[in-house]
Amino acid sequence: xxxxxxxxxxxxxxxxxxxxxxxxxxxxxxxxxxxxxxxxxxxxxxxxxxxxxxxxxxxxxxxxxxxxxxxxxxxxxxxxxxxxx
Numbered sequence: 001x002x003x004x005x006x007x008x009x010x011x012x013x014x015x016x017x018x019x020x021x022x023x024x025x026x027x028x029x030x031x032x033x034x035x036x037x038x039x040x041x042x043x044x045x046x047x048x049x050x051x052x053x054x055x056x057x058x059x060x061x062x063x064x065x066x067x068x069x070x071x072x073x074x075x076x077x078x079x080x081x082x083x084x085x
Contacts, residue, residue: 024037
């Protein structure tokens with residue numbers, strides 16, 4: 001198993017403009033280039049990241065590796081959380 005932060009592969013999406021996002025659910029997405037978290041509509045026009053895109057992400061050292069089920073990221077900022085009242 002490769003090192004890195006494992007993310008289910010079906011959560012790694014590519015928008016029509018080429019932006020690669022991780023879908024964390026509840027309309028929360030993360031841009032893998034910048035690490036910025038975004039709140040977007042659930043009916044987002046996106047597709048699962050194809051092999052070619054994963055190869056580019058690996059060349060850019062954004063991911064360590066991937067397999068049929070998991071993409072292993074080098075680094076991801078911590079997901080924002082709401083404080084408990």
